[in-house]
Amino acid sequence: xxxxxxxxxxxxxxxxxxxxxxxxxxxxxxxxxxxxxxxxxxxxxxxxxxxxxxxxxxxxxxxxxxxxxxxxxxxxxxxxxxxxxxxxxxxxxxxxxxxxxxxxxxxxxxxxxxxxxxxxxxxxxxxxxxxxxxxxxxxxxxxxxxxxxxxxxxxxxxxxxxxxxxxxxxxxxxxxxxxxxxxxxxxxxxxxxxxxxxxxxxxxxxxxxxxxxxxxxxxxxxxxxxxxxxxxxxxxxxxxxxxxxxxxxxxxxxxxxxxxxxxxxxxxxxxxxxxxxxxxxxxxxxxxxxxxxxxxxxxxxxxxxxxxxxxxxxxxxxxxxxxxxxxxxxxxxxxxxxxxxxxxxxxxxxxxxxxxxxxxxxxxxxxxxxxxxxxxxxxxxxxxxxxxxxxxxxxxxxxxxxxxxxxxxxxxxxxxxxxxxxxxxxxxxxxxxxxxxxxxxxxxxxxxxxxxxxxxxxxxxxxxxxxxxxxxxxxxxxx
Numbered sequence: 001x002x003x004x005x006x007x008x009x010x011x012x013x014x015x016x017x018x019x020x021x022x023x024x025x026x027x028x029x030x031x032x033x034x035x036x037x038x039x040x041x042x043x044x045x046x047x048x049x050x051x052x053x054x055x056x057x058x059x060x061x062x063x064x065x066x067x068x069x070x071x072x073x074x075x076x077x078x079x080x081x082x083x084x085x086x087x088x089x090x091x092x093x094x095x096x097x098x099x100x101x102x103x104x105x106x107x108x109x110x111x112x113x114x115x116x117x118x119x120x121x122x123x124x125x126x127x128x129x130x131x132x133x134x135x136x137x138x139x140x141x142x143x144x145x146x147x148x149x150x151x152x153x154x155x156x157x158x159x160x161x162x163x164x165x166x167x168x169x170x171x172x173x174x175x176x177x178x179x180x181x182x183x184x185x186x187x188x189x190x191x192x193x194x195x196x197x198x199x200x201x202x203x204x205x206x207x208x209x210x211x212x213x214x215x216x217x218x219x220x221x222x223x224x225x226x227x228x229x230x231x232x233x234x235x236x237x238x239x240x241x242x243x244x245x246x247x248x249x250x251x252x253x254x255x256x257x258x259x260x261x262x263x264x265x266x267x268x269x270x271x272x273x274x275x276x277x278x279x280x281x282x283x284x285x286x287x288x289x290x291x292x293x294x295x296x297x298x299x300x301x302x303x304x305x306x307x308x309x310x311x312x313x314x315x316x317x318x319x320x321x322x323x324x325x326x327x328x329x330x331x332x333x334x335x336x337x338x339x340x341x342x343x344x345x346x347x348x349x350x351x352x353x354x355x356x357x358x359x360x361x362x363x364x365x366x367x368x369x370x371x372x373x374x375x376x377x378x379x380x381x382x383x384x385x386x387x388x389x390x391x392x393x394x395x396x397x398x399x400x401x402x403x404x405x406x407x408x409x410x411x412x413x414x415x416x417x418x419x420x421x422x423x424x425x426x427x428x429x430x431x432x433x434x435x436x437x438x439x440x441x442x443x444x445x446x447x448x449x450x451x452x453x454x455x456x457x458x459x460x461x462x463x464x465x466x467x468x469x470x471x472x473x474x475x476x477x478x479x
Contacts (some may be wrong), residue, residue: 025335026097026288038334039342041218042100043350044363045317045375046322049170050079050102050347053317057108061115061122065317067253069354071315075103077351082307083344086300087337092194095292095300096282098340100325101307103275103317110265111317112424116458121257127312128256129266133320134309137270141305144274147300147441151282152448154397155440156405157280157386160286162408162436164380171376173370188240190366193233197370198226217328217371224367233364243327247352248314256312256360266318272434273320277304279437288335288381327375330382397449403443408436 030038051072058068082101107130114129115122153157174193175183176186179257184190201220205213212219228234281300285292292300300321307319392398410417411432418429429435 006021007385022248023082024290026290026337028336029049029338030334030336033272035336035339036346037215037218037341037345038332038339039344040263040338041215041332042044042325042328042340042343043346044218044221044368045328045371046079046100046102046325047076047368049322052074053103053105053108053111056116057111057123057126057317061110061126063123066362070248070252073354074252075317075351076309076347077248078307078314079319080344080349080351081102081310081314082319083293083347084301084341085303085307086469087341087344089303092299093302093344094298095303095305096337097281097288097290097292097296097300098325098329098335098337099189099281099284099300100322100343101304101319102322102341103185104269104320105336107266107269107273107318110269111214111424114262114265121254124254125259125262126266126317127315129262130312130318131309131454132258133266133270134305134311136267138302138309141274141298141301144278145294145301147278148282148292148294148297150261150441150444151278152444153386153390154392154400154448156282156286157388157390158401158404158408158440159383159433159437160190160283160386161380161383162405162433163279163283164277164327164376164378164383165409166412166432167323167327167376167379168373171369171372174365174372176369178369179364189231189233193224193228193366194370194373196227197221197367198373199370200224201371201374203343217331217375220371221367224370225363230365233366234362235360248316250313250315256306265357269318270308272307272431273304273318274301275437276323276431276433277301277321279433280323282327283323283386284326284329286386287330323376323379326377326382327377330378331375331447334376338381389451396443400440400443400447404436404440407439408432409466410435 008403015174029035040434046090054068054071058071063071079102080101083099085103087096088094089096089329107212111126114126118125144204173180177184177190197220200223204216208216208219251295277300278297280299281292290296304320310448311317311319325340353453387401390397390401410430411430418426421429
């Protein structure tokens, strides 16, 4: 969808309060009810993404349904802790942006490989590898964050666009039903429900005003779920079987085990997660009008790695940024980090109260997929807006974007393209965000730094790009 023209400075964004408040909108709080409902909307947007990895890894390593459900609750709990570390933070930990953390999809393939090779002990080997990789990532954070100088608008815009485009297949999969092996996968019923939810969200965004407009996604999910009930698309068995209280007992599956091959594999995953999180923070910083500098990225990566190191203690997996929630921030224009912190608190409660978690799970995947098309599309729209400030007519910036987007789309357009490559390389190659990011950085260095750079160490093309970005107003969020 086309983005709205940027609002005049005389017209505050929906999350802003009178100008005499010196706080940036990111640091402002909302009334309790708005804080809760807006936070719940973030939880609804990312719930499926949090529980999907344990649903895949659990059975793959030989866990029964009960233990897999335990993994799901633990993942919600640890995602909440990681989100609180990002939004509230302490010392030099946390980006202090409306940044949601959850279980990283990047680790699913290597974790399944680790688990299958080691049988019943696979889950403890996975946890041990995550702990070591996370601690190493925490140590490397101050050095990794210095790479921010290699993320000018031509790079960040490319990566943000790829984030949105790469997430769209997830929404399409949800819209079809989520499980390709199920009988009704891709049926007109599922896709019709996704289309109806999408239509509901768009209508609500058009007709509602104020706070109700901001929670249009949440309202769309509720309405879509209610419509799905008489169509037998909701599963109430999860509520019947769920307990009221269920604390994720530390080391429930046993003490972590440390094996070098598994550790190396998860270290690669950690580097991928840190790269994606850096791109996500740059994207979110532009969306909320608080650019993410080296200090912010360092704090955010510390929260990522610390949250990932703590996660296995409570039987959770590696945590990283959830780009779909960046789309939600862009769409609602609610920039308060305390709203996302409220979402983190809700995630912790869901992890401690399985019956509450099962209520959120009532939302059928096709309903979530319909809303996801808007959320993920808004991320791509934000990337396109960033590229508009990148002076593509200067130097070889357009070529950088063309090559990076083209290579980044390979895993989406041709999923089997790298099938003959070593499995360890697939951790990076199967992530269009990571490959596109690496290509954009390298080409930016080649065309805008190496060879023709001036005394400032910045090429004429990059200087023009940055100058153009400085002159251009920060892009308004989509809608």
